[in-house]
Amino acid sequence: MDRQKIVLVGAGSASFTRGLVADLILSEDLGPWELGLVDTGPEALETAEGLTRRMIEARGVDIPVQASTDRKEVLAGADVVVMTVGVGGRPSWEADVQVPRQHGVYQPVGDTVMAGGISRAMRMIPALVDIARDVKDLCPDALFFNYSNPMTANCWAIREAVGIPVTGLCHGTFNVVNQLADLIGAPPQRGVGNFRRTESPHLHLRPPLDGQRCLAAGQGPARPGAG
Secondary structure, eight states, rough: OOOOEEEEEETTTTHHHHHHHHHHHHHHGOOOOEEEEEEEEEHHHHHHHHHHHHHHHTTTTTOEEEEEOOOOHTTTTEEEEOOOOOTTHHHHHHHHHHHHHHHTTTSSSSSHHHHHHHHHHHHHHHHHHHHHHHHHOOOTTTTTEEOSSSSHHHHHHHHHHOOOOOOOOOHHHHHHHHHHHTTTOOOGGGGOOOESSSSSSEEEOSSSEETOHHHHHHHHOOOOTTO
16 A cells, blocks of 8 residues: 655654644545654654654554654655754744843744844754755655744745755744734634735735635724725
8 A cells, every 4th residue: 555655854842743743643635644753852752753653543543653863764755744843942942032132122932033033044044954955865756844933034045055845834824814803803714814924924915805805904894805
């Protein structure tokens, strides 16, 4: 039986891996597939692998799992590669926020733009470009996705340096849809966003309502089709 191979690079983030694996397990339309887990931290990888195997066992599904700290062992022949990498971990992220704050620069997140975003990009881009080169060599036809911030800078760097397509994904877009829907007094399920990201503000272009354009002015419901 032919299986698709899905590889998570940066799988040591147990919470992120748990969510992705849960969604994949419940996606019956994927057909048969196997999972590869990669992380540079052996202990974190062991935790993520154990959690993944328990989730698979609990659902009673047939999903082989391979785990390794050497991504080249796992990437070979992959059909889908998903990066959830965070170079430096939480201590570095905290420094991205705290150091600028000491100089009067306050950031809501600090992983995308301003001083924190620049610092994070300088850590992230070399690592992600190296991963992308391995993807190009070992599984050039794989669908390649990135969850790591700063999203725009990372994806741009990969395309420029390696020349392969990569798609950036972020759950924040759905939060914006919900906020805009609440602003104009509409159910969230009625809005589908057309987004552009400069990271991490989300620029929501022409927010539609039931297929019609609407502009939320912040003072009562917007008129469908206005603007």
